[in-house]
Amino acid sequence: MVTAGVYLLMRMSPILEWSNTNLIIIIWLGGLSALLGAACGLLENDLKKVIAFSTTSQLGYMIVACGISQYSISLFHLINHAFFKALLFLSAGAVLHAIFDEQDMRKMGGLQLNLPLTYIYFIIGSLSLMAFPFLTGFYSKDYLLEILLIPNNFTHSIAYILTLLAAFLTSFYSIRLLILTFLSKPHYSLTIYSYIKDPEIFMGIPLFILSLGAIFFGYITHELFIGLGSEFYNNSIFIHPDNLRLFDGSLSQGSILKYIPLLTLIFIISLLPLKNITKGLITTSPITLLNIKNNNLWWNSRILNHFNIFNHWIMSLGFNYSISLYRYWDKGLLQIIGPYGLYKILHYYSFKIELLSTGYILHYAIIFLISIISLILLGHIGIFMILMIYLYINNIYE
Numbered sequence: 001m002v003t004a005g006v007y008l009l010m011r012m013s014p015i016l017e018w019s020n021t022n023l024i025i026i027i028w029l030g031g032l033s034a035l036l037g038a039a040c041g042l043l044e045n046d047l048k049k050v051i052a053f054s055t056t057s058q059l060g061y062m063i064v065a066c067g068i069s070q071y072s073i074s075l076f077h078l079i080n081h082a083f084f085k086a087l088l089f090l091s092a093g094a095v096l097h098a099i100f101d102e103q104d105m106r107k108m109g110g111l112q113l114n115l116p117l118t119y120i121y122f123i124i125g126s127l128s129l130m131a132f133p134f135l136t137g138f139y140s141k142d143y144l145l146e147i148l149l150i151p152n153n154f155t156h157s158i159a160y161i162l163t164l165l166a167a168f169l170t171s172f173y174s175i176r177l178l179i180l181t182f183l184s185k186p187h188y189s190l191t192i193y194s195y196i197k198d199p200e201i202f203m204g205i206p207l208f209i210l211s212l213g214a215i216f217f218g219y220i221t222h223e224l225f226i227g228l229g230s231e232f233y234n235n236s237i238f239i240h241p242d243n244l245r246l247f248d249g250s251l252s253q254g255s256i257l258k259y260i261p262l263l264t265l266i267f268i269i270s271l272l273p274l275k276n277i278t279k280g281l282i283t284t285s286p287i288t289l290l291n292i293k294n295n296n297l298w299w300n301s302r303i304l305n306h307f308n309i310f311n312h313w314i315m316s317l318g319f320n321y322s323i324s325l326y327r328y329w330d331k332g333l334l335q336i337i338g339p340y341g342l343y344k345i346l347h348y349y350s351f352k353i354e355l356l357s358t359g360y361i362l363h364y365a366i367i368f369l370i371s372i373i374s375l376i377l378l379g380h381i382g383i384f385m386i387l388m389i390y391l392y393i394n395n396i397y398e
Contacts, residue, residue, distance in 0.1 A: 002055060003078050006062045010071045017069065024155050027067030031162030034060025038169035042176065046103050047095065050177050051088050054129065057166055058085070064159050065144050073147070076218075076225035077140035083213035084128035084137055090207055091121045094199045095181065099188055105177065110186035114196040119182050121207045126174040128214040131167065136218035141167070143226055 009016065009026070016022045037056030044050045058081050065074035096103060098115060112119040124135075131141040145167065148160035186193075198204065356367060 003059065003062070003081075006059060006066065006074060006078055009063070009066045010075060013066075013069075013071055016066070023067050023069065025067075027064055027155050027159045030060045030063025030065075030067055031159045031166075032060070033057070033063060034166035035162045035169070036060075038166040038173065042169055042173040045105050045180075047092050047105050047108075047177070047181065048089070048103055050105075050173060051085070051092055054088075054170065054173070055081075055085060057170060058129075060166065061141060061144060061163060064148075064163060067159070068148065068156060070144070070147060072225045073140060073144050076222070077137075077144065079221075080128075080136045080140045080218050083210055083217055084125045084135075087121055087125040087207065087210035087214050088129065090203075090210065091118050091125060094118045094121075094203060094207070097199065097203075098196045100192055100195075102188065105180040107187050108181045109184040109188070110182070111196065112182040114193075115182075115198050117198045117204065118207075121211050122178060122182065124211045124214050126178060130171045130174050134219065136214050136216070139218035139222040140226075143222075 016026070034057050037053050037058075037060060041050045041053035041057065044053060058077070062074045062077050062081075065071070065077065095108070095111065095115065095118060098118075099108065099111075102108065128135040128137040131138045133142075145160065145163060148156055148163065150156075188196075199207070356363070
């Protein structure tokens with residue numbers, strides 16, 4: 001259901017390819033979705049919400065791929081995403097099951113000792129999500145970022161910047177999730193410590209199968225989807241000749257920009273093994289480097305929190321505007337002029353006319369006489385107006 005929209009865009013490729021405007025709109029929407037989803041994932045403290053916002057971000061990548069007419073990459077990333085995202089969601093379910101359905105990452109911590117297998121699955125899924133080299137996510141995500149560097153137009157350059165920032169934030173919130181859930185100090189109740197354990201074999205088998213897919217699937221199938229001469233690429237999707245782009249191997253220009261995602265990922269992951277080197281002073285632990293205080297990120301109160309503020313501001317304005325429309329326009333002006341006002345007018349004058357029914361013959365005779373005189377006067381006025389219009393028209397044509 002989540003990826004149905006992406007698949008629909010692929011099936012509609014013959015329609016999309018005949019309008020560059022459609023493709024530009026799709027690129028912008030996809031790039032903004034990738035960045036906003038990653039930014040929101042960095043702010044959430046709910047374990048499953050972080051993974052859900054990650055899905056929104058990855059869908060943005062797929063939409064961008066459709067916008068640059070690389071439907072094969074989009075489908076490839078969609079299938080790759082199914083493996084490592086299913087692994088992350090099921091691993092998150094194993095964590096929640098182990099700590100009695102607690103979803104707040106700030107109330108976890110230190111679970112790598114109690115849940116070593118789940119921790120390994122989380123690492124595999126997160127590294128594949130971050131497009132760590134030679135894992136499944138790397139083969140589609142890195143290919144998309146590199147093909148965006150092929151010179152085309154301004155929109156493609158903006159899409160590269162947006163997806164590159166989203167890739168940086170993806171690495172950041174994935175590391176944050178691992179730290180808060182597994183590597184930080186325990187914050188759960190000690191009464192449940194003895195009950196925390198890895199899932200049983202029937203829950204572990206699907207995790208193991210998905211972990212294999214998150215590691216090997218991209219390497220095994222990348223030639224099928226994005227290889228030159230691929231049957232899928234040549235026969236299954238329509239691409240307008242003007243939008244064809246072939247890319248095999250490294251960029252001919254040797255641009256250093258292609259190394260930015262990989263270098264950023266390696267730098268962020270290199271923060272994990274750092275240990276405390278002093279006591280009572282500033283340390284170099286991952287918690288300090290991410291500036292987590294009381295398990296709230298520095299970003300949460302500074303920069304990226306403005307995304308939530310902006311969303312609440314837009315929602316507040318929308319609700320207030322809706323209330324004003326309902327109260328003053330719909331319930332007020334339109335109701336008075338429309339059905340409510342018409343009802344009041346008809347009800348008022350119907351009541352006045354009803355008062356004329358007195359039962360006295362003399363009153364009825366007077367009403368009848370006044371009505372006859374009014375009709376005669378209106379008739380004469382109508383005839384006079386028609387005559388004047390007739391004379392005016394004749395004078396014009398003469």
